[in-house]
Amino acid sequence: MIDTAILLAAGEGSRLRSAAPYKPLCPVGGRPLIDHAIGGLAQAGIRQVVVVLGYGADRIEAHLAATAWPVAVHTVRVADHREPNGVSVLAARAQLAGRDALLAMCDHLVDPELYRRVAQAGTGGGARLAIDRRIDSDWVDLDDVTCVRTEGDCIVAIGKGLAAYDCFDTGVFAIGPALFAALASLASPSLTEGMRVLAAQGSASTLDCSDIDWIDVDDQPALDKAEAWLHRLSTKRAAAA
Template sequence: MDAVIIAAGFGSRLRDLSDSKPLTPVAGIPLIELGVLQARAAGVERVTVVTGHEAARVEQFLADLSRRTGVEVHAQRVADWSQPNGFSVIAGANRVAQMGGSDFLLMMADHIFSAEILSRLAQVGAPDRGVTLATDLRVDSPLVDPDDATWVKTDGHGRITAIGKHLTDYDVVDCGAFLATPELPEAIAAAISAGKPGSLSDGMQALADKGRAATMEIAGAWWLDVDDPRAHALAEAEAPSRLVLLYR
């Protein structure tokens, strides 16, 4: 199984703590390394990290990470990191395809997950879907930032009908982890061609409109979007007891 971790953005809300979001430490471990750790614990054999802002620093770290851990980690630099995150998804998926892969776990560098979420997600692929999104019913959880969350409306049977940051009618929240097939980058590319900005949500909505976007409810498992100092403090307090912090 491949994983793609999106780590290209600027990370403006964490600038007071770090000038590189992927290299921001939590429990003494950079966020991007925590992502690789959890992916490895979930059975991922190869990780592609899409870089952009501070790319040279992040790529140097990734090369060292791969050497010292034995995890196969590849960097794929996106052409313009200021573009919407769908461009990073396309870049990462293209690298996976070049290496002979197909489906992949898709993660955001600033989201951290208990390994069980990723382990379960890696097993839920099926011919009737082009993407599966990990979602949480706990929309009022204190761990969720309502000003930055991506909200999801489902049909009540595990299929996405609408997704976006500005939804007012929703029943679950996007956890930032996906099991993607090549249909997802293809849908993003088609959305761009149709004049959309090119966000990941643009591709997700396109697949939802075709009935090809499913959800996996995480059933109370732990996750956190480490996007600002408040969330970082929560991560510092909880990550050591929630995450795999050793390679195995």
């Protein structure tokens, strides 16, 4: 089982600026997004988290340093947060020393079971993406979500605005040397482009996690949905106690 995670938290998050100056510190259910992510990774059995920072790095790093975490937390920085997200992935490469890792997004609120399932499944020798086949879900912003087309468990197309797709990218991956090599081969390395390189090689696979909830907290409407989701969870837990 994979026991190390890379958590991408370098972006500017301008669409959530009204809720928080720095997206990773945006409160959802009374806790910053980054706390949800790191806590969820710990619940899933991850032992070490490498957080990639860029915009607002000093403030976010201070928050991380002031918090007692149930896992080891390390930070790395990108020189320019405006670079494609593959640059953030590559920034964590040296921390892994050739090991596989779980890759997650700080702005995705995720049931920890999704992290655990992907960590157990591993990379399959290339890279594995957790997908959601609930393509009629009203929790997803169709103008922003990354769409995926599959054949069996293999990715054949991935990107925003695909004309034909059968699932969504949840933002949770199992990655290793193959994806790092693919990203390093690109002039402007985005995660989607790196996955396209592996898909062309037949080494980009999927893991169906359609039974597990997640949401990309990218703007105020998504934040409202995330708050409602957490409220329902807390009500359900209180009733079961």
